[in-house]
Amino acid sequence: MLPARLSPQQLDPLAGVTAQAFAWVFVSAAFATAIGLTLVHRAEYHELPLLLGAFAALAAAGLIVILASSPRRAPFTGRAAAAIHLLCLAAVALEASAQWGTNVAVRSDWAPLALALLVMATGCFRPALEILAMTVVSAAFVAITTITGAIASDSALPTLVYAGLTAGPILAAGVGAAVFSVTLVSRLLRWRDATHGQRLVAVERMRERVRDDLRHERLTMIEDEVGPFLRDLLARGATDGSTAASARQFADQLRRALVDEADGVWLDGVVAELHDAAGLATRMDGTQRAAVEAACTALADRRTRATLERAGRRIRLVLVWERDGRGRLGPELQAMLRHVFPGARVQLRVRRVELEFDAA
Amino acid sequence: MSTALPPDIRSADADGQGGDWIFPLSETTATTRAALVSGASALSLVLLGVLACLGVLLTVTEPGSIVWWMPLALLPLAAGCVAAWRWEPIPVIGYVAIALAAIGAFVALTIAIAQSPAQAPAGTAGFVLSMTTNVAVLTGAASDRWTGGIAGALGGYALGEGTIAITAAFVGLQYRVDIPPIAIALGVAVGYAVVPIARARARRGTASLERADRRTRARRLREMEGRDSIAVLHDTLLGELAALAARAPGPLTEAEREGLAESLDSSAMLPLLRDERTAEVAGVGAWLVSIGAAGGLRIVLEGDVAALDAIADPAGSALRSALEQCVVNVARHAGVAEAWVVVGASPGELSVTVVDEGVGFDPGSVPHDRLGLSESVRGRVERCGGSVRLWSSPGAGTSVHIVVPTGV
Numbered sequence: 175m176l177p178a179r180l181s182p183q184q185l186d187p188l189a190g191v192t193a194q195a196f197a198w199v200f201v202s203a204a205f206a207t208a209i210g211l212t213l214v215h216r217a218e219y220h221e222l223p224l225l226l227g228a229f230a231a232l233a234a235a236g237l238i239v240i241l242a243s244s245p246r247r248a249p250f251t252g253r254a255a256a257a258i259h260l261l262c263l264a265a266v267a268l269e270a271s272a273q274w275g276t277n278v279a280v281r282s283d284w285a286p287l288a289l290a291l292l293v294m295a296t297g298c299f300r301p302a303l304e305i306l307a308m309t310v311v312s313a314a315f316v317a318i319t320t321i322t323g324a325i326a327s328d329s330a331l332p333t334l335v336y337a338g339l340t341a342g343p344i345l346a347a348g349v350g351a352a353v354f355s356v357t358l359v360s361r362l363l364r365w366r367d368a369t370h371g372q373r374l375v376a377v378e379r380m381r382e383r384v385r386d387d388l389r390h391e392r393l394t395m396i397e398d399e400v401g402p403f404l405r406d407l408l409a410r411g412a413t414d415g416s417t418a419a420s421a422r423q424f425a426d427q428l429r430r431a432l433v434d435e436a437d438g439v440w441l442d443g444v445v446a447e448l449h450d451a452a453g454l455a456t457r458m459d460g461t462q463r464a465a466v467e468a469a470c471t472a473l474a475d476r477r478t479r480a481t482l483e484r485a486g487r488r489i490r491l492v493l494v495w496e497r498d499g500r501g502r503l504g505p506e507l508q509a510m511l512r513h514v515f516p517g518a519r520v521q522l523r524v525r526r527v528e529l530e531f532d533a534a
Numbered sequence: 535m536s537t538a539l540p541p542d543i544r545s546a547d548a549d550g551q552g553g554d555w556i557f558p559l560s561e562t563t564a565t566t567r568a569a570l571v572s573g574a575s576a577l578s579l580v581l582l583g584v585l586a587c588l589g590v591l592l593t594v595t596e597p598g599s600i601v602w603w604m605p606l607a608l609l610p611l612a613a614g615c616v617a618a619w620r621w622e623p624i625p626v627i628g629y630v631a632i633a634l635a636a637i638g639a640f641v642a643l644t645i646a647i648a649q650s651p652a653q654a655p656a657g658t659a660g661f662v663l664s665m666t667t668n669v670a671v672l673t674g675a676a677s678d679r680w681t682g683g684i685a686g687a688l689g690g691y692a693l694g695e696g697t698i699a700i701t702a703a704f705v706g707l708q709y710r711v712d713i714p715p716i717a718i719a720l721g722v723a724v725g726y727a728v729v730p731i732a733r734a735r736a737r738r739g740t741a742s743l744e745r746a747d748r749r750t751r752a753r754r755l756r757e758m759e760g761r762d763s764i765a766v767l768h769d770t771l772l773g774e775l776a777a778l779a780a781r782a783p784g785p786l787t788e789a790e791r792e793g794l795a796e797s798l799d800s801s802a803m804l805p806l807l808r809d810e811r812t813a814e815v816a817g818v819g820a821w822l823v824s825i826g827a828a829g830g831l832r833i834v835l836e837g838d839v840a841a842l843d844a845i846a847d848p849a850g851s852a853l854r855s856a857l858e859q860c861v862v863n864v865a866r867h868a869g870v871a872e873a874w875v876v877v878g879a880s881p882g883e884l885s886v887t888v889v890d891e892g893v894g895f896d897p898g899s900v901p902h903d904r905l906g907l908s909e910s911v912r913g914r915v916e917r918c919g920g921s922v923r924l925w926s927s928p929g930a931g932t933s934v935h936i937v938v939p940t941g942v
Binding site for chain 2: 185186188189191192193194195196199203206207210214294297330331332334335338339342343345346347349350351352353354355357358361362365377380381383384385387388392396400401404405407408411412413414415417418419421422424425428429432433435436440460461463464465467468471472506507510
């Protein structure tokens with residue numbers, strides 16, 4: 175897939191947590207711009223309800239940016255980005271209506287600038303192509319609105335100049351955000367490619383260690399009793415009355431040991447208490463296991479209990495931890511949990527996380 | 535009765551490889567910096583492009599409203615912007631060159647605005663000087679290699695606004711404080727200052743995630759390798775012990791001695807053992823027939839049997855071991871003298887069905903500790919990305935349908 179179609183948040187979920195701070199900065203800047211320019215050019219506004227409507231639309235757009243960039247709601251969706259554009263365009267239209275015929279200083283229009291600032295916030299989360307496409311459409315709308323407003327205000331200069339003053343910054347912000355996004359994605363992909371070989375070598379090294387350990391365990395298990403028994407039998411060359419009973423006993427012991435190992439659940443050693451009668455923990459893939467394990471490790475001091483059960487066609491994982499003790503489920507872990515269970519329903523509550531994910 | 539057997543280990547991470555979902559802290563600083571510089575430079579270049587277009591538009595549609603060479607005065611700023619973006623590392627002489635280019639551009643632009651009737655009334659706060667000062671802020675931030683962009687942003691503003699103010703005094707252009715460039719300079723400086731704080735907050739979990747990822751991968755490999763050896767142990771030692779448990783006392787036959795010796799050898803090799811026994815037999819089909827014959831069972835091969843020999847490891851060895859166990863199961867438990875192995879090849883996968891018309895069984899009532907179907911058949915096949923389905927009921931025979939990927 176082209177880097178321009180991938181989002182930075184897809185490839186590096188933790189980057190989304192970093193970017194949340196930027197989202198706050200851009201939203202604050204958008205509001206400061208809107209309030210400041212309105213106060214300085216208050217004489218141009220003659221329809222207070224429309225102006226308040228524009229502020230309400232901007233507030234809604236800012237709220238979406240804040241909520242969508244929150245680790246608790248990761249990832250930032252395309253729908254959220256579209257909503258931001260639509261609400262800001264509503265603000266543009268309402269602001270233009272509030273100063274229809276009296277818009278002397280077109281450069282003082284705050285709604286296009288606020289849109290440009292919020293577009294920049296999406297650069298941390300959304301794919302470059304999507305950012306560009308939405309920006310071009312929004313810039314066109316803003317240009318048309320400005321041109322009609324300039325005509326109504328009987329402006330001195332060609333109306334296209336005014337359109338450039340309002341749509342230009344939006345286009346520039348969109349291109350800047352798209353380049354920011356595609357640069358992050360390209361470098362992340364380059365890092366993945368560059369370290370692929372190292373990771374393979376590390377896995378092979380790990381596999382060798384695991385095999386050595388396992389071989390030692392198996393030999394210990396067999397050479398304890400079964401091996402000597404069979405070797406003695408081979409040396410004697412015949413079975414007697416007690417052979418069948420011994421063979422049955424050794425078979426039962428060996429089978430029990432193997433069944434216990436096959437039934438072992440990885441989550442068992444990670445939480446204080448595990449309720450997983452159907453062995454559903456084995457349905458998580460490696461990445462999901464690592465994220466859940468990291469979450470449980472962070473809460474290790476708070477006696478985490480895990481319950482896995484079927485919820486229709488999905489599997490529900492509930493992690494509950496106690497009030498006492500150190501450790502918490504930080505935003506980076508919340509974002510990671512949401513990221514590694516794509517399409518899952520994730521509910522984060524006080525001392526409790528519920529995840530419903532598709533069974534493999 | 536049909537029983538779908540879902541995989542408990544996904545083939546996607548069957549190689550135990552992982553870790554590419556956690557971008558290391560050591561890489562994030564340079565990456566974020568590169569993205570910020572690229573984004574700021576692209577934004578600046580588009581702004582300059584828009585300004586140039588507006589200058590040309592005014593020159594064409596309102597001759598005399600702005601001096602014709604105003605767009606040309608933007609070129610040094612664009613060059614400085616590209617240099618700050620692409621020049622790595624920027625030598626001291628480079629910074630001097632970029633600063634001189636910017637100063638020259640601002641002097642020229644201020645003179646241009648002073649001579650332009652459409653812009654002069656706004657003084658130094660007109661859109662041309664305002665937007666170009668923003669570009670100076672962003673270029674300064676992009677070229678700053680020492681303070682992460684903070685000093686660069688403020689320096690860019692000081693350089694732009696200072697040059698404009700001094701030049702305006704000389705050419706008689708009214709100086710007006712322009713709020714947007716001040717806000718942008720402060721905003722960019724604050725933004726760059728926030729980066730390390732925000733990153734530290736986000737990366738708190740990186741170390742614990744990396745540790746958890748390593749532990750998970752090691753455990754995963756242990757589980758997969760362990761299950762391989764469980765299957766081999768089941769097919770060898772457990773089989774021999776079960777046979778001995780059911781045997782009447784007396785001397786061991788040559789075949790029994792060989793079986794015991796081979797099982798002991800195999801167990802000593804665990805878990806490095808990979809099934810290579812089929813190499814001695816001419817084709818998997820013939821090998822299955824020989825296994826059936828040893829257990830008093832006639833195996834009838836149907837379909838594209840040659841495809842069994844063409845499938846590469848690890849799917850090939852997993853399929854051969856699983857089929858061996860299926861044939862052994864029929865010979866031991868079905869109570870019939872004949873079974874069918876039906877092979878079907880299609881692009882990307884190979885399916886094999888082992889069918890008997892024997893006593894059958896209720897899959898739901900198989901004791902939990904029976905490892906034949908769960909580990910020797912299902913476990914092996916699913917670990918290589920395949921699937922197993924089983925149909926059986928008491929008195930109605932048994933069919934085991936195995937599908938493995940061929941990668942074609």
